[in-house]
Amino acid sequence: MNQYNRLESALERLYSFIDYEKLGAKNPYDTDENDIRRFRELLRSRGDRHEEFTTVLVAGSKGKGSACAMLEAILCADGRRTGLYTSPHLVDIRERFRLDGACVSADILTDKIDALTEAAVDGGAGRGFRTVFEILTASAFEIFAESGVDVGIIEVGMGGRLDATNAIDPDITAITAIGLDHTHVLGDTAEAIAREKAGILRAGTPLVLGRQEESVRRLILDRAKKIGASQVIDLNDARISINDISLRSTAFDLSLAEKDYPSLEINLAGAHQAENAAVAIALAKLLTVDKSLIYEGLREIRWPGRMQHVAESPDVIIDGAHSPMAFERLIETLAHIRQTSPVWVFAVNRDKDYPAMIDVVRKFSAGIVFTSFDWPRAVIAQELAEIEPSGIVADNFARAIEIARERAGSSGMVVIAGSLYLAGLALKEFGLSPCKH
Known part of the structure; x- marks a missing residue:
């Protein structure tokens, strides 16, 4: 059996678990149905592999995947070994797991899914996995640890407070633009959705806040202050000047925290992608990446299906x-x-x-x-x-x-x-x- 046939067999077992991406998220969005405390215990039983590398957790309604991919490109330019976990995938489930910018191999993913589904069924360490997304999230953490990544960039699936990705205690958090999405689950106002997204914040952990409507901005800043975030980089205070937008790229200038980044270029189209790039740049600053490598990385961003x-x-x-x-x-x-x-x-x-x-x-x-x-x-x-x-x-x-x-x-x-x-x-x-x- 070749590696892709093996992966198909593993996915058949995986999809026997609850798949909210296919069925739609449950309503109401309560802790009985979405109990990340139980998932946190499962991760602990598997050795808390996510603690073996620096974690960046990114939430938001729009642009969070793009910001994550941009940060990945910047860190690769800096020579860091990176893991990127995103959802959903477009064509191939391996897209969700990238190592140094490339999809994980079919064999690596197959072995990990097999191990976790077997543990869930047989009652070993990991017993109690209920959903496809939990198994995939745990797979990402373990694949990244076993691959020796320096930084794991983790995109929140939906919301934030009760998402499986929020079972970890991230080293850095970020929230991109918030708008009305998943309203039947997260709430029917931007403010209600922002409260869910703000659930990823931690005491003593820095936050990068993307551009927001003022009411959303104020709500998240108040939450960050209340819980004691160690630092907040508020991109509502940044200046972005668009120089050119073509079908394949965006050129812009950025002024961020008294530092200028003139003549930036990303190979994604749109002013909103410049805003997402600002989030990635702020995260790169927190990870002490040299300015010249930020430029180099952004020119190499790969993020299919976005104005492609x-x-x-x-x-x-x-x-x-x-x-x-x-x-x-x-x-x-x-x-x-x-x-x-x-x-x-x-x-x-x-x-x-x-x-x-x-x-x-x-x-x-x-x-x-x-x-x-x-x-x-x-x-x-x-x-x-x-x-x-x-x-x-x-x-x-x-x-x-x-x-x-x-x-x-x-x-x-x-x-x-x-x-x-x-x-x-x-x-x-x-x-x-x-x-x-």
């Missing part, structure tokens, strides 16, 4: 936007790059605010092609078309792309967005995989 340009004539963009806030930022970037509106390929999960997302899209649109995907929470295309009757319903995803490209014409643009799952399908459709580079 995959074809020309017409230009085709894949983006994982899946909230109104994310679509607003995406459209702001597209409008900066070119004046003409794109044709959209849109599909979405039911637990998202898709009426509001469609309302944002229709303001900068040369047409919308609605489709769906094989996922329990996916909204059927016909239902989406009831919200926007001028939209076209495509029988399948490949046909949706074909229709959109025909409608855009060779000089136009097609944007595929609405779900990270959809972004993964699009990457596969264009023969791309984040684990092949």
Whole structure:
């Protein structure tokens, strides 16, 4: 059996556990259903492997994955051995576990999933794992420790306070932009969601706070002061000046804590990515990275499915936007790059605010092609078309792309967005995989 067949067999066992990514998060979001104290004990029974390296825990509604990937690139430029744990994946589950910027091998991940699922079933150390995400999170900690990483960069899955990643005591914390997402679970206001995100803060631990609405900023700063965070770098006080945005990059200047970073460049598009880069730079400062290596690292960032340009004539963009806030930022970037509106390929999960997302899209649109995907929470295309009757319903995803490209014409643009799952399908459709580079 080759390594990929072994991994498929391991994943079959893994997915026999509760999978909230597939089923949707439970409501209400209470400690009985999401008891990280129990998970913390499980980690202890496995030797608390996360304590063997420096941990950076990053929460937020938008941009947390991008900020984590940027920090990874900076630390790699500095020669640090890095582990990056993110979720969800787009194409290949190995994307969630990166060592020094590369996906972990199928054999390493298979062996770890096998060990943890076996422990859960047989009652050894690790008995009591209930969810897929817990097993994957524990896998990341152990793989990183066994690989001898210097820094583990950990992206929170959902929320913060009760997320499995928050079972550790991180060395550094960060919170990127907060907006309305997972409202049926975390709360229906930005302030309520911020309270959940602020659950990652620790006494004696520094916090990097990304740009926020003032009410959210004040709430998190008050929480940081109350619990005794050792230091707060508040990026609402930073100055970001955009110099240029293209389909493939963003150039900007940053002034942060009385230090200037002129002529920065990242190979991700959008003013919001400059804000995410500011979070990564602040984290790098806390980790004492030299300024020149910050520049070098940011030029090497790899983060697929985020304003990713995959074809020309017409230009085709894949983006994982899946909230109104994310679509607003995406459209702001597209409008900066070119004046003409794109044709959209849109599909979405039911637990998202898709009426509001469609309302944002229709303001900068040369047409919308609605489709769906094989996922329990996916909204059927016909239902989406009831919200926007001028939209076209495509029988399948490949046909949706074909229709959109025909409608855009060779000089136009097609944007595929609405779900990270959809972004993964699009990457596969264009023969791309984040684990092949």
